[in-house]
Amino acid sequence: MIEKIVNPKELREWEGKIELYWIYTSGKAGDEFFKKLKEDKFIASKCKKCGRTFFPPRIYCEYDFSDTEFVEISGEGYVRAFTVARLDGDENPMEEPEIYAIIDMDGTDGCLIHLLGEVKPEDVYIGMKVKPVLKDKSEREGMITDILYFKPS
């Protein structure tokens, strides 16, 4: 937290949650990813030197610092790990449990953490093939929530 108080009258205390302001940018590669997502496309980035394919995409290879190029991927993948949430953020029981999974993205060396849907917790397994379900095109905002969830494929 970077804060510079120049006017002593600005000093105050908070009750409850502390107010914090920040700006998050997804960067050049992240921006491209979200633009493509709005067009029903998934992209990763492939290192021009070593061939590693990064997901989420990056503008340079973190192993040899070489340039990368964007490549289109299917957006499908496999469940590497998952957990089932039965309590909400306030620790109240949820009507329906939510399943969070680490999904290894096909054709890449990367993964994504997202919700699973259209499947019961007891039917999820490691290695399960999944595909993304996106919001309606008119409702997409260029955010990770444009992906509603992944479902078994």
Ligand SMILES: [Zn+2]
């Ligand atoms: Zn590389």
